[in-house]
Amino acid sequence: MSTPEPKRQIHLVAHFPGVNSTTVWTDPSAGSQIDFDSFRRFAETAERGLFDYIFLAEGLRVREHGGRIHDLDVAGRPATLAVLTAIASITRHIGVVGTLSSTFNEPVELARQLASLDHLSGGRAGWNVVTSPDAFHGGNFRRGGFLPYADRYLRAEEFVRLAKQLWDSWGADAVLADRSSGRFVDPEAVRGVTHDGPQFDVAATSTVPRSPQRYPVIVQAGDSPAGRGFAAANAEIIFSRHTGFADGQQFYRDVKGRLPAAGRSEDSLLILPGASVVLGDSAADAHERSREIGFAQTSPQTAIAWVEAIWGRELPGLDPDGPLPTTQPGDTEQRQGQVSTRVDDRIARAEQLRARAAAEHLSVRELVVAETAAHSFVGTPEHVAAELDRHVQGRASDGFVLVPHLTPHGLDEFVDRVVPLLQERGVFRTAYGSAGIPNPTLRQTLGLPDPPGLGAISGVELVDAVVSSSEGASA
Amino acid sequence: MSHHHTAPTGGIDPRFTVGVALDGAGWHPAAWREPSADPAALFTAAYWTALAVSADTAGVDYLTLEDSLHVQGADLTGPLGVADPELPPRVRPGIVEGRLDALLVASWIAPRTRGIGVIPTVTTTHTEPFHLATALQTLDFVSEGRAGWQLRFSPGAVDAAAFGRKPAPEIDLAAVLAGRPDPGLAELIGEAAEVGEVARALWDSWEDDAIIRDVATGRFLDRDRVHRIDFAGERFSVAGPSIVPRAPQGQLPITLLAHAAPIYALAADIADVMFITPDSVSQRAGASRGRGVAELVAAVRAAEAASDRAARGFAPLRIVADLVIGLDTAAESAADRLDRLNTLAGSPYESDTRVFVGGASDAADLIGAWHRAGVDGVRLRPLSLPNDLTAIGETLLPLLRERGILPAADPQPEGSRDLRGRFGLGVAVNRHAAARAGSATTPAPSTTTTEAPA
Numbered sequence: 001m002s003t004p005e006p007k008r009q010i011h012l013v014a015h016f017p018g019v020n021s022t023t024v025w026t027d028p029s030a031g032s033q034i035d036f037d038s039f040r041r042f043a044e045t046a047e048r049g050l051f052d053y054i055f056l057a058e059g060l061r062v063r064e065h066g067g068r069i070h071d072l073d074v075a076g077r078p079a080t081l082a083v084l085t086a087i088a089s090i091t092r093h094i095g096v097v098g099t100l101s102s103t104f105n106e107p108v109e110l111a112r113q114l115a116s117l118d119h120l121s122g123g124r125a126g127w128n129v130v131t132s133p134d135a136f137h138g139g140n141f142r143r144g145g146f147l148p149y150a151d152r153y154l155r156a157e158e159f160v161r162l163a164k165q166l167w168d169s170w171g172a173d174a175v176l177a178d179r180s181s182g183r184f185v186d187p188e189a190v191r192g193v194t195h196d197g198p199q200f201d202v203a204a205t206s207t208v209p210r211s212p213q214r215y216p217v218i219v220q221a222g223d224s225p226a227g228r229g230f231a232a233a234n235a236e237i238i239f240s241r242h243t244g245f246a247d248g249q250q251f252y253r254d255v256k257g258r259l260p261a262a263g264r265s266e267d268s269l270l271i272l273p274g275a276s277v278v279l280g281d282s283a284a285d286a287h288e289r290s291r292e293i294g295f296a297q298t299s300p301q302t303a304i305a306w307v308e309a310i311w312g313r314e315l316p317g318l319d320p321d322g323p324l325p326t327t328q329p330g331d332t333e334q335r336q337g338q339v340s341t342r343v344d345d346r347i348a349r350a351e352q353l354r355a356r357a358a359a360e361h362l363s364v365r366e367l368v369v370a371e372t373a374a375h376s377f378v379g380t381p382e383h384v385a386a387e388l389d390r391h392v393q394g395r396a397s398d399g400f401v402l403v404p405h406l407t408p409h410g411l412d413e414f415v416d417r418v419v420p421l422l423q424e425r426g427v428f429r430t431a432y433g434s435a436g437i438p439n440p441t442l443r444q445t446l447g448l449p450d451p452p453g454l455g456a457i458s459g460v461e462l463v464d465a466v467v468s469s470s471e472g473a474s475a
Numbered sequence: 476m477s478h479h480h481t482a483p484t485g486g487i488d489p490r491f492t493v494g495v496a497l498d499g500a501g502w503h504p505a506a507w508r509e510p511s512a513d514p515a516a517l518f519t520a521a522y523w524t525a526l527a528v529s530a531d532t533a534g535v536d537y538l539t540l541e542d543s544l545h546v547q548g549a550d551l552t553g554p555l556g557v558a559d560p561e562l563p564p565r566v567r568p569g570i571v572e573g574r575l576d577a578l579l580v581a582s583w584i585a586p587r588t589r590g591i592g593v594i595p596t597v598t599t600t601h602t603e604p605f606h607l608a609t610a611l612q613t614l615d616f617v618s619e620g621r622a623g624w625q626l627r628f629s630p631g632a633v634d635a636a637a638f639g640r641k642p643a644p645e646i647d648l649a650a651v652l653a654g655r656p657d658p659g660l661a662e663l664i665g666e667a668a669e670v671g672e673v674a675r676a677l678w679d680s681w682e683d684d685a686i687i688r689d690v691a692t693g694r695f696l697d698r699d700r701v702h703r704i705d706f707a708g709e710r711f712s713v714a715g716p717s718i719v720p721r722a723p724q725g726q727l728p729i730t731l732l733a734h735a736a737p738i739y740a741l742a743a744d745i746a747d748v749m750f751i752t753p754d755s756v757s758q759r760a761g762a763s764r765g766r767g768v769a770e771l772v773a774a775v776r777a778a779e780a781a782s783d784r785a786a787r788g789f790a791p792l793r794i795v796a797d798l799v800i801g802l803d804t805a806a807e808s809a810a811d812r813l814d815r816l817n818t819l820a821g822s823p824y825e826s827d828t829r830v831f832v833g834g835a836s837d838a839a840d841l842i843g844a845w846h847r848a849g850v851d852g853v854r855l856r857p858l859s860l861p862n863d864l865t866a867i868g869e870t871l872l873p874l875l876r877e878r879g880i881l882p883a884a885d886p887q888p889e890g891s892r893d894l895r896g897r898f899g900l901g902v903a904v905n906r907h908a909a910a911r912a913g914s915a916t917t918p919a920p921s922t923t924t925t926e927a928p929a
């Protein structure tokens with residue numbers, strides 16, 4: 001018998017519950033999703049629970065349904081970077097990670113903002129790089145339109161490479177701050193970046209010295225082959241949708257299997273599926289709570305809106321307690337900004353839903369609850385802790401992004417009842433910096449390796465800029 | 476057109492305000508070499524927290540944070556950036572180079588302070604108006620109503636090259652200084668006006684009571700109180716509404732530093748507070764060179780009279796005079812310190828505004844005289860940090876209170892510390908709510924393009 005392998009450690013992320021139909025705003029204890037007190041309260045719980053980081057999603061346009069503002073779900077959220085910085089200001093150890101689109105930002109600006117957050121937070125910043133390829137969101141931005149679906153990862157790839165050049169353009173010791181010699185900065189250690197590529201044409205010198213982590217931790221959330229390829233090349237974390245055990249294992253194998261070709265080791269990328277947890281004092285109690293929460297998450301009106309989005313048309317008179325419509329989905333292009341994920345083949349999807357409703361004898365609302373509000377882990381704290389552990393030891397994930405259904409205290413019960421059990425099992429930290437580092441960066445908290453040096457990258461070069469030395473007046 | 480002595484909308488009489496402008500180690504280029512400076516800490520949260528807490532504790536009304544998208548050395552190569560925009564600018568060893576993003580520094584400071592207004596600089600030239608407007612709203616949430624915006628545009632080729640989206644407009648500096656119309660400047664101003672309009676429209680896009688949480692009907696929102704803005708200007712379009720619900724102040728105070736008539740006109744059209752630069756003999760003062768407070772105030776009021784701001788429900792512009800300030804300490808006179816710093820820098824310090832060095836009593840005399848000449852406040856630019864900020868709090872502000880230039884105590888009642896209140900701007904009226912109420916006195920500001928003054 002060989003000595004047993006050390007237990008794999010679980011990573012936990014706290015997703016601030018905001019804009020979506022999982023947030024139960026009708027609960028009498030539900031608070032504001034926008035006042036800073038809610039973020040403070042949520043962050044304090046997550047840090048008490050020793051979570052790796054707090055995560056914020058991004059939505060760059062208020063959702064519409066049938067061409068009008070969608071009025072059923074929580075709407076309204078803060079801008080990602082400003083609120084992450086304020087959260088970092090009131091916490092000490094926990095990471096702050098936000099979703100920021102590579103389509104609707106510009107590299108020089110976003111790179112300096114992320115580097116600024118990394119400085120201010122003492123190395124706790126992360127960036128979930130998403131591509132937002134649709135004209136609906138593009139309606140709020142200068143570039144207007146959107147990128148063709150095929151090009152969005154080309155832009156993301158070029159964006160991240162250029163951002164890394166900017167983050168690397170100040171040497172580690174570039175700031176001398178030497179009073180006696182009068183040299184604040186070593187000009188030899190700061191290089192401008194010029195880049196002439198299909199997406200960007202940039203000549204700039206970064207305004208931000210090297211930050212504590214050098215790069216923010218790079219997160220990716222996307223599922224397509226192109227998305228997985230981008231993740232294998234660039235991401236340190238994948239926020240995935242694959243919460244089930246077998247499905248998770250398959251995704252895990254697929255993505256980690258892509259790493260060697262990118263010259264990376266298996267432990268340089270963590271896979272963290274989104275998960276919802278419902279606890280109870282007994283299994284029956286937990287399942288009853290899950291059922292109740294599911295119906296709270298899916299009001300009759302929400303169920304109808306969900307079906308309408310898939311059908312791609314209004315369905316006046318649809319009874320939420322009755323059967324699915326017998327009419328076929330419309331064959332016009334799905335309207336942008338609908339309250340649902342993209343549906344490629346609506347006729348096939350409708351057939352699939354009809355089959356499930358018939359097999360399980362479900363009304364419209366029951367079907368929508370089953371499709372959308374099925375909670376990932378339901379049971380006693382002991383059961384849930386064991387399940388989370390099983391997924392991680394079984395390489396179905398490296399941890400979870402917990403998506404609570406209540407703002408701002410939806411994490412409290414998990415932190416109070418499940419975290420101690422994970423600690424007892426020896427699979428979750430008992431303090432930040434337990435690896436002997438008093439003020440760990442986010443990357444250290446995650447146990448990820450330092451970012452590798454940059455290889456030769458086509459289309460991007462560092463140059464020593466030449467400028468005129470004449471001093472003129474500034475206007 | 477209303478004069479500044481007229482009570483603004485809401486009937487609040489503006490009181491004199493004192494703000495501080497923070498940048499690096501202070502406004503003198505050699506300030507980082509002061510014994511009291513901590514140049515190695517300029518990129519740390521601790522540095523900015525300490526400055527902000529010191530100003531907050533002293534009762535300073537607001538702080539502004541400078542910013543730009545290029546390194547400081549680029550400014551020294553000429554007013555409009557390096558000659559060859561294909562090449563990135565090089566950093567200069569002798570000056571503070573590098574800055575953290577001002578809006579994020581403000582977001583960091585906000586939860587750690589109680590009363591002070593936080594006003595970051597954000598440029599309108601290359602940024603996304605939607606990101607800019609929503610980030611400022613978020614700053615208003617995290618500061619609980621203490622946020623403002625120092626609007627700036629970026630004329631330089633350096634900034635344009637960093638984005639690569641469009642070339643920098645060509646500006647004829649001689650024409651601008653001579654007060655002649657310049658199409659390049661007009662283009663920048665026109666874009667800034669559009670961005671300001673879009674920001675204000677987005678800030679109004681949610682009415683106060685849009686979030687209804689009506690359990691009976693299952694509606695979280697009243698969709699009739701959330702409005703698309705459908706802005707379509709010459710340079711960009713923004714559909715809206717904002718992703719951020721109405722911010723605590725509704726409309727954040729927009730501030731703007733201006734040296735020249737076309738920019739006074741921009742301020743009159745979109746800003747609440749204008750910083751002017753009196754009494755500077757330096758080239759850096761541009762069109763303000765050699766002009767005193769009374770003259771500049773008259774010019775600003777003339778620009779204001781030519782604008783329709785009152786018709787759009789704006790309070791009269793608050794005019795704030797900028798002053799670089801170095802105060803005597805027990806150990807050394809500020810004049811000696813300035814000499815020492817000039818020697819270190821290798822050239823005498825010149826500013827776009829007046830540079831004062833001396834004792835707090837003389838500083839209070841000057842500020843009192845400016846007050847009588849018609850300004851609504853001063854913004855102090857400390858010569859070096861943190862010592863001049865400390866001295867402002869310990870000696871100058873108490874003197875201004877003693878002399879009745881500032882109120883004896885912070886007039887803001889507990890729970891009402893918003894920045895609009897400090898500037899006496901009154902409660903912001905939402906254009907849609909006003910239109911609904913059919914109010915004739917506060918019609919909705921239009922979202923159409925403001926013509927650039929040509």
Ligand SMILES: Cc1cc2nc3c(=O)[nH]c(=O)nc-3n(C[C@H](O)[C@H](O)[C@H](O)COP(=O)(O)O)c2cc1C
Pocket residue numbers: 056057058059099101129130131132133221222223224225226227228239240241274
């Ligand atoms: C778990 C998860 C979370 C996501 N979160 C966001 C988000 O907050 N904002 C956003 O614009 N897109 C988000 N996306 C969408 C992705 O950015 C991407 O556009 C989408 O998944 C399509 O990419 P793919 O084709 O690679 O799957 C998310 C995707 C996943 C899988």
